[in-house]
Amino acid sequence: MDAQSPNSFEPNKYVSLEKLVSLCKRRGFIFQSAEIYGGVNGLYDSGPLGTLMKQHIRKLWGQALQQLEQEVVLLDGSLIGPEAMWKASGHISNFHDPMVDCLVCKHRFRADDIDLTRPCTHCGNKQWTEVRNFNLMFTTQVGANTGQSTTAYLRPETAQAIFVNFKNVFSTARVKIPFGIAQQGKAFRNEITPKQFLFRMREFEQMELEWFCKPTESAYFYDFWRKKRMDFMYHIGITPERLRMREHSPDELSHYSRGTSDIEYHFVFGWKELEGIAHRGDFDLTQHMQHSGKDLKVYDEEAKESYTPHVVECSVGLDRLFLTLLFDAYYEDEVEGETRTVLRLHPAVAPITAAILPLTKKQHDKAHILYKKLKFAHYSVEYDLSGSIGKRYRRQDEIGTPFCITFDFDSETDDSVTIRHRDSMKQERIKIDDIQKTIDAALSVSFS
Numbered sequence: 001m002d003a004q005s006p007n008s009f010e011p012n013k014y015v016s017l018e019k020l021v022s023l024c025k026r027r028g029f030i031f032q033s034a035e036i037y038g039g040v041n042g043l044y045d046s047g048p049l050g051t052l053m054k055q056h057i058r059k060l061w062g063q064a065l066q067q068l069e070q071e072v073v074l075l076d077g078s079l080i081g082p083e084a085m086w087k088a089s090g091h092i093s094n095f096h097d098p099m100v101d102c103l104v105c106k107h108r109f110r111a112d113d114i115d116l117t118r119p120c121t122h123c124g125n126k127q128w129t130e131v132r133n134f135n136l137m138f139t140t141q142v143g144a145n146t147g148q149s150t151t152a153y154l155r156p157e158t159a160q161a162i163f164v165n166f167k168n169v170f171s172t173a174r175v176k177i178p179f180g181i182a183q184q185g186k187a188f189r190n191e192i193t194p195k196q197f198l199f200r201m202r203e204f205e206q207m208e209l210e211w212f213c214k215p216t217e218s219a220y221f222y223d224f225w226r227k228k229r230m231d232f233m234y235h236i237g238i239t240p241e242r243l244r245m246r247e248h249s250p251d252e253l254s255h256y257s258r259g260t261s262d263i264e265y266h267f268v269f270g271w272k273e274l275e276g277i278a279h280r281g282d283f284d285l286t287q288h289m290q291h292s293g294k295d296l297k298v299y300d301e302e303a304k305e306s307y308t309p310h311v312v313e314c315s316v317g318l319d320r321l322f323l324t325l326l327f328d329a330y331y332e333d334e335v336e337g338e339t340r341t342v343l344r345l346h347p348a349v350a351p352i353t354a355a356i357l358p359l360t361k362k363q364h365d366k367a368h369i370l371y372k373k374l375k376f377a378h379y380s381v382e383y384d385l386s387g388s389i390g391k392r393y394r395r396q397d398e399i400g401t402p403f404c405i406t407f408d409f410d411s412e413t414d415d416s417v418t419i420r421h422r423d424s425m426k427q428e429r430i431k432i433d434d435i436q437k438t439i440d441a442a443l444s445v446s447f448s
């Protein structure tokens with residue numbers, strides 16, 4: 001399917017941001033950071049289910065990159081970077097948002113988020129300061145001695161660690177151009193107005209791929225990655241009609257970009273960027289060569305000359321993808337006069353893959369053996385013995401568990417269990433020995 005979808009598509013009608021925030025808190029996906037001290041705007045902690053689901057997303061992202069003809073190698077760069085690096089990357093001079101304050105109530109806004117011809121939405125007055133640029137990077141001091149410490153910055157993106165290590169990786173990893181360096185890790189931005197829950201945070205995680213290629217091939221790879229990354233979103237189960245590809249107009253392009261496309265998702269608050277794919281040309285390597293004085297060129301054996309590789313970048317926020325998956329999967333079904341909340345997550349994304357549910361305490365021993373077997377084999381499983389079976393099913397539906405495995409009286413003699421499928425609620429009887437096969441089939445995702 002081509003990446004273009006109609007703008008008129010309706011968002012998921014069942015979910016509001018409030019419902020999702022409440023589910024996340026109630027079921028242990030996401031908590032406000034340091035909540036008992038009042039919390040901090042834009043900072044969140046992942047609870048047990050959120051942590052599991054994020055692990056699954058990271059794994060799928062890595063899997064998609066490993067299922068390629070060409071090589072992608074990994075990097076884990078440091079979170080703090082020296083001032084010189086951020087000068088070279090352009091972040092010190094360019095990484096800012098326009099900011100404006102209300103002169104009466106002192107409330108601060110991102111100037112491009114509001115209409116300055118209208119009154120302040122906070123106090124109703126219309127007296128604004130000048131619009132100023134606010135740099136989004138967090139500064140820190142490195143070194144214990146006052147006077148001798150140096151200014152450094154928490155990274156606002158993971159990408160720069162990849163560029164400054166390009167030559168180290170190229171000369172040690174036995175890779176040939178074209179190839180990719182991928183990295184997952186935290187990024188920090190002192191957003192003026194963090195908002196929409198996990199959509200715009202001050203501390204978040206990115207999953208970035210920098211693809212190094214010959215300048216003559218960069219246009220080809222820009223298109224290649226636009227398609228690959230959109231396919232990734234389909235493969236992990238996001239509704240295709242709620243996704244679209246949007247090419248930036250020339251006046252929107254970042255300082256480094258020769259072309260950028262956003263994969264956008266239709267949230268309840270409109271079409272918004274989920275992932276950016278950018279043709280960065282030789283901007284980053286050239287900047288770092290000029291500022292560091294080090295040679296980051298590579299030698300082309302065929303052409304017998306050195307050149308600066310071009311870069312195509314694919315950058316997605318883990319937290320934003322997590323939020324998208326939750327929005328997309330959230331449904332409320334009417335079942336026998338009751339509302340059941342269900343997260344229709346892809347089984348490979350769902351925090352818990354299977355819940356083991358003995359009907360009564362009598363089935364505990366046998367059920368617990370299966371639970372331990374699956375757990376020790378690294379499946380994400382939960383064991384739940386309390387409450388009526390109907391209630392236990394609902395609890396699992398609400399957190400997106402694709403399989404509920406019930407041990408009943410017959411299981412004691414026929415070595416079979418009832419497996420209940422989350423979406424259809426259909427139940428089937430299967431042999432305990434076949435459970436792993438059923439789960440494996442549901443978990444397997446092919447990205448090729």
Ligand code: GAP
Binds near residue numbers: 156158204315318321
């Ligand atoms: N290296 C390129 C880069 O960082 P970006 O568009 O600023 O580009 C890439 O960020 C992705 O990171 C976005 O598409 C989004 O998914 C995520 N992201 C950016 N800022 C974020 C924030 N404040 N909170 C959560 N996710 C964010």
